Amino acid sequence: MRVHFHIPLDAEPAAPLRSTRDQTQEVLAWRKENPDACQHYEIETYTWAVLPGELQRPVEEQIAGEYQWVLVNA
Numbered sequence: 001m002r003v004h005f006h007i008p009l010d011a012e013p014a015a016p017l018r019s020t021r022d023q024t025q026e027v028l029a030w031r032k033e034n035p036d037a038c039q040h041y042e043i044e045t046y047t048w049a050v051l052p053g054e055l056q057r058p059v060e061e062q063i064a065g066e067y068q069w070v071l072v073n074a
Helices: 021-033 059-073
Strands: none
Touching (some): 021 059
């Protein structure tokens, strides 16, 4: 079973949860080769409030962390 849940890209969840960062990195690499395909990125924040305690941070820190991760990996 696969459940869709938004974990910040700069966070590593504890097992048995897994991140989809590797797929995100593949998309960012593809976008680098196809720069006209996408003009913006979206960060979804509506599920962050239900993250396990060790992954919770103030929302502005989570947004900044996700932006930083994308900028480093884009």
